[in-house]
Amino acid sequence: MNKICEAFENKKAFIPFITGGDPSLKVTQELLVAMQEAGADLIEIGIPFSDPIAEGPVIQEADERALRGGCTTDQLFDAVKEVRDQIHVPLVFMTYINAIYTYGRERFMKRCVECGMAGVIVPDMPYEEKGELADVCREYGIELVSLIAPTSEERIQMIAKEAEGFLYCVSSLGVTGVRSEITTNIKEMIDKVREVTDIPCAVGFGISTPQQAKEMAAASDGAIVGSAIVRIIAEHGEECVPYVAEYVKSMKEAVMEA
Amino acid sequence: MSRKGRFGQYGGQFVPETLMNAVNEVEEAYEKYKNDPEFNRELDDLLKNYAGRPSLLYEAKKMTRDLGGAKIYLKREDLNHTGAHKINNVLGQVLLAKKMGKTRVIAETGAGQHGVATATAAALMDMECEIYMGKEDTDRQALNVYRMELLGAKVHPVTTGTMTLKDAVNETMREWASRMDDTLYVLGSVMGPHPFPTIVRDFQKVIGKEIKEQMLEKEGRLPDAVIACVGGGSNAMGAFYEFIPDQEVQLIGCEAAGLGVDTEKHAATVARGTEGIFHGMKSLFCQNEDGQIAPVYSISAGLDYPGIGPEHAMLAAEGRAQYVPITDEEAVAAFEYLSRMEGIIPAVESAHAVAYARKLAPTMPKDKIIVVNISGRGDKDVAAIARYRGVEIYE
Numbered sequence: 001m002n003k004i005c006e007a008f009e010n011k012k013a014f015i016p017f018i019t020g021g022d023p024s025l026k027v028t029q030e031l032l033v034a035m036q037e038a039g040a041d042l043i044e045i046g047i048p049f050s051d052p053i054a055e056g057p058v059i060q061e062a063d064e065r066a067l068r069g070g071c072t073t074d075q076l077f078d079a080v081k082e083v084r085d086q087i088h089v090p091l092v093f094m095t096y097i098n099a100i101y102t103y104g105r106e107r108f109m110k111r112c113v114e115c116g117m118a119g120v121i122v123p124d125m126p127y128e129e130k131g132e133l134a135d136v137c138r139e140y141g142i143e144l145v146s147l148i149a150p151t152s153e154e155r156i157q158m159i160a161k162e163a164e165g166f167l168y169c170v171s172s173l174g175v176t177g178v179r180s181e182i183t184t185n186i187k188e189m190i191d192k193v194r195e196v197t198d199i200p201c202a203v204g205f206g207i208s209t210p211q212q213a214k215e216m217a218a219a220s221d222g223a224i225v226g227s228a229i230v231r232i233i234a235e236h237g238e239e240c241v242p243y244v245a246e247y248v249k250s251m252k253e254a255v256m257e258a
Numbered sequence: 259m260s261r262k263g264r265f266g267q268y269g270g271q272f273v274p275e276t277l278m279n280a281v282n283e284v285e286e287a288y289e290k291y292k293n294d295p296e297f298n299r300e301l302d303d304l305l306k307n308y309a310g311r312p313s314l315l316y317e318a319k320k321m322t323r324d325l326g327g328a329k330i331y332l333k334r335e336d337l338n339h340t341g342a343h344k345i346n347n348v349l350g351q352v353l354l355a356k357k358m359g360k361t362r363v364i365a366e367t368g369a370g371q372h373g374v375a376t377a378t379a380a381a382l383m384d385m386e387c388e389i390y391m392g393k394e395d396t397d398r399q400a401l402n403v404y405r406m407e408l409l410g411a412k413v414h415p416v417t418t419g420t421m422t423l424k425d426a427v428n429e430t431m432r433e434w435a436s437r438m439d440d441t442l443y444v445l446g447s448v449m450g451p452h453p454f455p456t457i458v459r460d461f462q463k464v465i466g467k468e469i470k471e472q473m474l475e476k477e478g479r480l481p482d483a484v485i486a487c488v489g490g491g492s493n494a495m496g497a498f499y500e501f502i503p504d505q506e507v508q509l510i511g512c513e514a515a516g517l518g519v520d521t522e523k524h525a526a527t528v529a530r531g532t533e534g535i536f537h538g539m540k541s542l543f544c545q546n547e548d549g550q551i552a553p554v555y556s557i558s559a560g561l562d563y564p565g566i567g568p569e570h571a572m573l574a575a576e577g578r579a580q581y582v583p584i585t586d587e588e589a590v591a592a593f594e595y596l597s598r599m600e601g602i603i604p605a606v607e608s609a610h611a612v613a614y615a616r617k618l619a620p621t622m623p624k625d626k627i628i629v630v631n632i633s634g635r636g637d638k639d640v641a642a643i644a645r646y647r648g649v650e651i652y653e
Contacts, residue, residue, distance in 0.1 A: 050550040051419060051536065053431050054274045060418060073548045097272055097535045102549030124538075126278045128262065129270055132535070149276035151438070159275070170276060174436030 002090040004118045004143055004165035007042035008200035013166075013222030014213070014252040015202055016229050016244075017044040017094065019062035021071025023237050025079040031233075032080070034245040036089050039252030042166075043087075044121065044224065045080065047073055047095035054123040056177030058227040061234065073103050080115045090118035092145060092165070097125045097132065105133060109140035119143035119165045127159050148193070149173075150184040160193040166200040167193060169220060171207065177227045179206030186219040210254030217258035225251060263452020266575060268568035271451040272538050277431070280438040285453040287358045292460065297357065304349045308382065309339045311346075311464065315472035315629070321599050321619075328482065328622035330615060333469055333631045335493065336604065342634030343465060343493045344375035348444060350461035352379035355442035362386040362441040366430040368395055368423035368489065369560035369607065370402025371634055372446030377411035387411040390429045392422040395559045402638055420553040423489075423563045427537055447490025448567035451538030455567050462496025469629055470500050477627060483508040483618065486631040487610040488581065489525070489561035491570045493633035498579060508580070510618075511570065512610040514556030515583030525554035527566040528574050528581035534565075541571040557586040557646065560607040560634075588613040590646055593636060605634035606643065 007013045016035050020028050028045070035043055048066035052059060080091065093112065100108045100122065112120070119142055125132060130144060137144045143165035148156050150173055160167055169189055171182045190201050203216040204224030213223040232247055233240045262285075263269045273281060291297040305311040314334040322330045335343040355363055363385050367373030373389040380387035389406055393415040396403050406413050419425040427450075434443040445454040448462070466484070473481055484501055486494035488511035501507040516524035524530065524544075531542035534549055544552040544564040556562045566574075573579035584592075589606055592613035597603045604612055608631070615630045622628070636643075644651040 051424065051428050053428050053537075054276075054435070056432075057418075064419075067550065096549075098543075098545070098549040098551075100549075101535050101540075102532070102545060102547065123274050124272050124535075126271065126273060126275050128278070129272055131261070147275045149274070149278075151276055151279045153279065155275075155278065173276060173438075175432050 002088065002118055004042065004090050004092065005200065007090050008166065008221050011041070012217040012255045012258050013041035013202060014039060014248070014255040015042045015044060015222055015224040016040050016248055017046060017224060017226035018229060018233065019046040019048055019059060019066050020076040021048055021066035021069055022062040022230070022233055023065055024069055025071060025075060027238060027240065029079055029083045030241045031244055032083055033086050034241050035248045036087055038245040038248035040089060040248055041222070042090050042092065044092050044094045047076060047093055047099050049096045049099055052096060054175055056175040056227060058230050058234070059176050062230045073099060077111045077115055084116045091116065092119040092121055093117055094121040094123070097122050100133065105136045109136050109142050112142050113140050117142060119145050121145040121168060123147060127155065148189060156189060156192045157196045160197050160199065163197065163199050166202050166221070168224070169201050169203045171203050171205045171216065176205055178208040182206050182212065182216070186216060190220055210250055213251050214254040214258045217255040223255055263456060265569040266572040268539065268541050268571040269452060269455060270540050272535050273451045274435060276435045277438070280434065281451050281453065283358070284442065287354055288453055288457050291354060291357055297353065301350055301353055304353070305346065305464065309345045309349060310337065312468045313337050315469060315476065318600050324599060325616060325619040327619040327624065328626040328628045329624065330619055331481070331627065331629045332602065333465060333497065333629055335465060336608070336632045336635035340375045340378050341637065342371040342375065342605065343462065343496060344372045344446060345378065346464055346496065347446070347458050347461040347492060348372070348375040348379045351442065351444045351457065352376070352383050352385060355385065355444070356383050358442065360440055360442045363444045364388045364390070364430055364433055364441055365444045365446060366423065366426035367391045367446065368426070368562060369558065370395065370399040370406070370638065371560060373406050373411070373413070374402055374409070376444050377406040377409035380411065381409045389413045390416050390426045390433065392426050393417045394421040395423070398642055399559055399638060423559070424551060447492040448495045448569060449490040449537060449539060449565060455539065455569055458492050459495045459499055459569060462492050463499040465493065465496035465631065466498060466500030469497065473629070480504055480507050481627040481629045482622070483510055483628045484631070485510045485512065485611045485615050485628060487512045487561060487607045487633060488566060488570060489514070489563045489607065490565070491567040493631055495567060495569055497631040502578060509573065509578065510614060511579055511581045512584045512614045513581055514558055514561035514610060515585045516555040516557070518585055519583045523555040524583065525556045525562050525564065526583040527564065529583045537565060539568045541568045542566050557589065557642070558606040558610065560605070561610065582614055584610040584613045590643060592616060593639070593643055602632065603636035604632050605636050606639040608633045
């Protein structure tokens with residue numbers, strides 16, 4: 001199993017996100033390998049959810065496509081496990097608390113260990129509620145990634161002090177999705193974090209161009225990109241792998257320049 | 259680790275970090291104003307002189323005679339301004355928004371009653387207002403859409419997911435996460451993240467408080483049963499809350515069983531749901547084994563919701579309240595029954611409670627008393643019920 005911190009060792013990280021099972025689990029497997037080859041340092045795999053309240057339209061539609069295609073949590077675990085030997089970068093799941101709670105917390109973490117997952121990101125479980133998963137994650141050695149947002153202000157340090165793996169810095173208000181401009185002062189957020197911890201910080205939400213990725217990575221330890229990749233998948237369907245790989249490569253190069 | 263806003267093991271505050279300071283701000287404001295004499299004076303004045311409270315507790319003599327058992331009283335929330343109990347909560351929350359310095363309110367709506375109430379309060383208190391409503395509901399409740407627009411609100415039809423109430427909640431949460439500085443999300447039921455289940459219950463508990471006072475005045479004793487319909491559960495929680503310590507009073511919530519709880523077309527969360535965490539709260543939900551929220555169904559847009567408020571989940575777990583499923587067919591029959599029997603056309607939501615009263619009353623002796631909460635009036639449903647009966651009427 002690879003730890004999340006390996007993604008940030010002596011480099012800025014590029015972190016792509018894909019929705020598992022979109023458009024099929026076979027493509028998900030191919031994307032994991034291809035994105036790693038193209039330079040991804042850590043990969044986020046979304047477990048599709050019927051009601052993803054933190055997502056904008058692009059990822060909502062990816063979740064719908066995956067669920068319509070019949071993707072279940074068990075099938076996604078199986079698919080990741082099958083290709084795990086070929087993957088040497090850390091993998092994390094991004095999913096809503098209900099997917100984990102309903103599957104059974106212990107059972108979920110056991111399967112994460114089987115698949116060699118490094119961590120989970122749960123966007124609708126804030127600091128105050130992380131007791132729902134903290135113990136079971138610790139027991140199974142799965143890191144629980146925390147998020148900070150432009151509205152977090154005095155909460156940043158409280159969250160950062162207990163953060164594991166990396167700290168997910170949400171760049172903008174609202175939901176995930178491509179934005180032409182990111183107006184939040186990321187450096188100010190990260191400076192507050194740095195006062196209490198040196199955990200790696202990666203910025204996500206709204207990043208789509210190499211220029212944005214470079215700027216965000218310059219202000220932090222890495223850039224996370226979801227909707228822009230999912231959009232390429234939506235456009236090319238089963239044939240998307242080379243297009244995604246090419247995009248990831250260009251984004252990784254931009255991040256390395258930061 | 260704080261465990262705020264818990265009802266037994268249910269409730270909580272499961273929202274994205276982006277919204278945490280917004281929900282905390284609502285909680286602080288509510289704590290500040292809930293016992294503030296000036297706030298309460300203003301709210302009481304609005305409830306009395308604008309909404310028309312107290313609402314009547316009406317003895318349904320013909321219905322009582324017809325069913326031949328327990329004496330039946332109807333709590334007439336349908337007589338409130340805007341035609342439903344929703345106004346009680348909305349006046350409280352929009353007044354709170356005003357005190358918080360907000361200039362804009364947003365809300366989800368199912369049947370449209372909460373949207374109409376929010377648009378009404380926003381018009382009265384000079385707030386901008388935007389309402390999110392599932393596309394399927396804007397179609398079946400077209401009149402309410404126009405009503406909201408007439409009141410100055412902007413109505414957004416929601417085309418994601420099942421295009422009903424749960425999707426309207428998703429979309430309103432997304433909107434709030436993108437703009438909270440000047441905006442309060444006026445949640446319409448006893449659900450969502452803390453502090454909403456508590457705030458909405460507190461603003462709705464006036465229903466049960468009045469029932470208790472009116473019952474003591476008319477009968478000199480408490481009722482034996484209080485019956486209310488349950489979607490998210492705000493009218494039921496409002497009617498039940500004051501009676502929770504009175505163990506001798508049976509509390510009965512009526513869930514929408516749609517085409518039947520043994521089909522996939524229902525919204526009977528207590529009967530068929532399982533524990534989960536969604537829309538900010540740990541509670542019971544209609545969902546599959548992967549936690550995917552089920553596409554629920556009811557003829558009543560207001561009960562067409564896959565979850566239930568966390569305090570109801572607790573009352574169900576403790577056995578303090580009972581929850582019974584009522585089918586579309588039973589609700590429609592009760593809709594017609596109350597119209598003919600008492601000359602009162604109930605909302606199709608409230609008709610679920612009437613339907614259970616029709617089953618329960620004949621099994622009880624004549625010296626027992628049942629209160630049925632008529633949470634809203636049925637004018638909005640007339641065209642839909644006509645269509646259900648094969649009569650093509652368009653609004």
